[in-house]
Amino acid sequence: MTRYLAWPVHVSLEQTRAFLAFSDQEWSKWPVGPYLAFSRDDGRMVGGTGLAFETPDRAATGYVLAKDAWGQGFATEALGAMVEIARASGVSRLYALCHVDHRPSAHVLEKCGFTCEGTLRQYAEFPNLSPGKPADVLCYARAL
Numbered sequence: 001m002t003r004y005l006a007w008p009v010h011v012s013l014e015q016t017r018a019f020l021a022f023s024d025q026e027w028s029k030w031p032v033g034p035y036l037a038f039s040r041d042d043g044r045m046v047g048g049t050g051l052a053f054e055t056p057d058r059a060a061t062g063y064v065l066a067k068d069a070w071g072q073g074f075a076t077e078a079l080g081a082m083v084e085i086a087r088a089s090g091v092s093r094l095y096a097l098c099h100v101d102h103r104p105s106a107h108v109l110e111k112c113g114f115t116c117e118g119t120l121r122q123y124a125e126f127p128n129l130s131p132g133k134p135a136d137v138l139c140y141a142r143a144l
Contacts, residue, residue, distance in 0.1 A: 004102045005064060008127040026052070031089045037065070037078050049078040051085065057092045063108075075105070079112045087144045095141035099126060106138060114140035 002009050010016045026033030034050035047065035054060065061082040063075050079096075086094045096114060098105045106116070122134035129135070 002064075002128045004099045004105065004126060005128055006097075006124050006126060008131075026050075029053075032059075032085055035078075037063070037074060039069070039074075046074050047078070049082055051082055051089070051091070051094075053091075057090060059086055059089075059091045059094055061086070061094055061096050070104075075108045076111055079108060083112060083142070083144070091144055093141060094144055095139060097124060097137040097139055099124075099129070100136045100138055106140070109140040112142075114142045116140050 008015075010019070023034045030051070030053040032051045032053070034048060036045055037047045037049055038044065039046050045066075046069035047063060049061065049063040051059040051061050061079065063078045063082075065074050065078075083094060094114075095117075096109055097120070098109060100119060110116070117139045120137050120139055123137045124135060125131070125133065126135050
């Protein structure tokens, strides 16, 4: 599940604590930040999503799900929720980046009304896929 993430898998408690501190900072600086996603059926945590603000009216979004949660609609539901929260928070441009080979994620973005604006060449590193080597990404966005 971590192959197409733009951050390395946590291998220490310190890395997780650093992410939690980062999350707290985002929530104190902006109206929204990272979220955890839970199954309504059994309450288990299935992944995460959120908004990453760049300006008060521009934010990025994304999602990560446990492998056993794939194909159950969680990504579509999480992304739809982020669209609504972004709209309510005053965001006018919401975007997401997707590795060019990650077709299932691109499909979810398209299902949720995002349009592919183009390919950003050698734009982002995917440390769990090709450490130290920037990869091409698709830039999806939607106006709110």
